[in-house]
Amino acid sequence: MQFAPADIQAILLSAKVGVVATLVALPLGFLAAWLLAFGRFKGKLLLELLFNLPLTLPPVVVGYLLLLLLGSQGVLGKLLDTLGIKIIFTWKAAVIASVVVGFPLLVRSIRLAMEGIDLHLLQAARSLGAGRLDVIVTVILPLSRRGILAGSSLFFARSLGEFGATIIIAGNMPGVTQTLPLAIYDYASSPAGESTALLLCLVSVLFSMGILLLHELILQRKKGA
Amino acid sequence: MELKLQLRKQQGSFLLELELNVCGERIGIFGPSGSGKSTLVNLLAGLTRPDSGSILLNGQPLFDSSTGANVATEQRRIAMVFQRHALFPHLSVRKNLQYGYQRCPTKERRIDLAEVAELLEITDLMGQMPDTLSGGQSQRVALGRAILASPRLLLMDEPLSALDDDLRYRIIPYLNLVSERFKIPFVFISHSLVEMRLMADQVAVLEKGRLTGVVSPEQLARQRMGQSPAGYINLLEMGVPKERQGLLAFPWAGGELLLSGNAETESGLFELSSKDIILCKRHPDAISARNLLPCTVRSLFEAGSKIGVELDCKGGTLVAEIVPDAARELEVTVGSIIWAAIKASAFRRL
Numbered sequence: 001m002q003f004a005p006a007d008i009q010a011i012l013l014s015a016k017v018g019v020v021a022t023l024v025a026l027p028l029g030f031l032a033a034w035l036l037a038f039g040r041f042k043g044k045l046l047l048e049l050l051f052n053l054p055l056t057l058p059p060v061v062v063g064y065l066l067l068l069l070l071g072s073q074g075v076l077g078k079l080l081d082t083l084g085i086k087i088i089f090t091w092k093a094a095v096i097a098s099v100v101v102g103f104p105l106l107v108r109s110i111r112l113a114m115e116g117i118d119l120h121l122l123q124a125a126r127s128l129g130a131g132r133l134d135v136i137v138t139v140i141l142p143l144s145r146r147g148i149l150a151g152s153s154l155f156f157a158r159s160l161g162e163f164g165a166t167i168i169i170a171g172n173m174p175g176v177t178q179t180l181p182l183a184i185y186d187y188a189s190s191p192a193g194e195s196t197a198l199l200l201c202l203v204s205v206l207f208s209m210g211i212l213l214l215h216e217l218i219l220q221r222k223k224g225a
Numbered sequence: 226m227e228l229k230l231q232l233r234k235q236q237g238s239f240l241l242e243l244e245l246n247v248c249g250e251r252i253g254i255f256g257p258s259g260s261g262k263s264t265l266v267n268l269l270a271g272l273t274r275p276d277s278g279s280i281l282l283n284g285q286p287l288f289d290s291s292t293g294a295n296v297a298t299e300q301r302r303i304a305m306v307f308q309r310h311a312l313f314p315h316l317s318v319r320k321n322l323q324y325g326y327q328r329c330p331t332k333e334r335r336i337d338l339a340e341v342a343e344l345l346e347i348t349d350l351m352g353q354m355p356d357t358l359s360g361g362q363s364q365r366v367a368l369g370r371a372i373l374a375s376p377r378l379l380l381m382d383e384p385l386s387a388l389d390d391d392l393r394y395r396i397i398p399y400l401n402l403v404s405e406r407f408k409i410p411f412v413f414i415s416h417s418l419v420e421m422r423l424m425a426d427q428v429a430v431l432e433k434g435r436l437t438g439v440v441s442p443e444q445l446a447r448q449r450m451g452q453s454p455a456g457y458i459n460l461l462e463m464g465v466p467k468e469r470q471g472l473l474a475f476p477w478a479g480g481e482l483l484l485s486g487n488a489e490t491e492s493g494l495f496e497l498s499s500k501d502i503i504l505c506k507r508h509p510d511a512i513s514a515r516n517l518l519p520c521t522v523r524s525l526f527e528a529g530s531k532i533g534v535e536l537d538c539k540g541g542t543l544v545a546e547i548v549p550d551a552a553r554e555l556e557v558t559v560g561s562i563i564w565a566a567i568k569a570s571a572f573r574r575l
Contacts, residue, residue, distance in 0.1 A: 118309075118311060120307045120309065120311035121311050121313060121314075123270070123272055123298075123305060123307075123311075124305055124307065124311040124313075124367075124370075125313075125324070126270075126271075126272070126298040126299050127270055127298060127299075127301075127303060127304050127305040127371075127374075127380070128299075128304055128324050128325030128328055128370065128371070128374045129299050129300075129302070129325055129328030129329055129374055130299055130324075130328055131297075131299050134299075134328070138313075138324075139313060142315045143314070143315060
């Protein structure tokens with residue numbers, strides 16, 4: 001049994017979407033985690049709820065809301081249209097779906113690491129002449145690196161499995177926006193595609209297990225440290 | 226250093242409201258838990274913003290609610306030392322020491338890393354990570370790190386309370402040494418009367434968010450004698466001992482004191498509680514206490530329900546505490562001669 005070129009493309013696109021989504025989400029997730037861990041401002045609870053919402057909403061709902069936002073009639077969609085940027089039904093939409101759906105996992109992991117930092121370290125750094133940004137770069141970032149790594153691996157794994165939101169805003173076009181889960185869905189829906197679906201499932205399982213193993217190793221190192 | 230504070234800060238149901246003017250190089254802030262000591266430190270460092278008032282350090286406003294001035298923590302040049310050292314765990318000792326040094330404006334840098342390391346005896350630790358250091362080493366590195374930032378003021382929040390007794394009193398000379406050598410004044414928090422006497426020139430006493438007074442550490446120790454379970458702690462600097470009849474004879478104030486201990490007991494600072502001194506009107510015929518000193522009563526003072534008796538024992542000073550009935554029976558008056566009996570086991574090496 002061999003993979004068709006479209007299957008290979010689906011695997012590669014999944015990896016590409018996962019990598020790009022992780023790179024896009026990481027700085028945003030770090031900032032969100034920092035705000036939630038150390039920020040004292042009105043509306044913090046609301047922001048926290050907003051960041052965690054995709055964790056409890058069905059991904060299809062997330063996808064639909066994104067479609068309303070980014071579609072040609074949406075607030076952002078109109079703006080992007082005028083700038084000549086097309087997002088919906090491209091691989092970039094799959095990235096956005098992954099970022100939104102996996103964001104709570106990433107933020108939670110980084111935030112937990114940040115909350116474990118002794119506040120006296122931050123106060124000592126400030127009293128020794130470090131400004132807020134300096135403290136973030138020289139103290140908070142290195143001391144939450146394991147949370148960042150663990151969160152990133154979990155986020156990447158979630159991105160590989162993203163289906164509901166992706167199919168709504170990116171569609172399911174082989175070779176264009178069809179990621180691994182979408183390809184499996186296609187094969188599983190057709191009577192002749194059962195064996196290929198199974199093979200792609202195996203690829204998906206191996207991929208996920210590898211990443212989860214990496215995630216566990218990072219957490220183990222954290223415990224051992 | 227001249228420090229002028231007029232502050233008001235409400236935190237939940239707790240209100241800190243005080244006015245403090247102090248001039249000196251070694252200022253202690255003394256008070257029980259919940260008196261507002263840590264809040265005051267955070268306000269001084271700029272980590273918490275006062276509701277109103279002003280903070281002036283050597284005439285320069287760090288905060289003034291009337292003008293809106295509020296110098297950021299990193300620009301106040303007030304380096305902090307915490308109870309639990311707060312060394313950056315991901316940086317080596319050298320990098321920890323360099324942290325504040327590198328952030329200090331070049332023209333303001335006046336302290337050399339090698340000199341501080343040598344003074345604090347941490348030169349050999351430079352390549353190590355903080356988690357490999359002992360408590361005393363960590364606190365010395367934290368102190369060095371703060372000093373190297375060439376601060377205008379060293380602010381220490383219970384810097385010794387996480388250390389064992391033995392270690393605590395070994396750190397104090399380092400603190401006094403670096404402060405004096407590099408001319409860096411310090412403000413520190415403690416609820417230990419002994420630490421106040423060993424480290425402070427003046428003590429601001431806080432209670433329930435208010436300043437109850439600025440006194441000398443000696444005055445404070447005498448005021449608190451009646452309330453403290455340990456009484457007044459006499460601090461005795463003693464020379465090299467000689468062994469005598471199974472005890473150690475330490476030279477002290479022109480005479481000597483017999484102490485129980487072993488051959489390893491060194492010269493240095495010892496403490497003796499005022500409760501462990503028995504006063505006798507006349508020389509007793511026989512007594513189990515191994516030290517019997519003829520003393521002159523130098524002064525008497527009241528401390529709660531007790532009477533403190535300051536004694537001059539051949540040039541050395543001791544403070545004993547007695548109840549008013551005992552004072553009447555002994556007929557103690559200033560200038561009278563009295564005998565002080567002290568057991569050899571009553572002394573403790575600091």
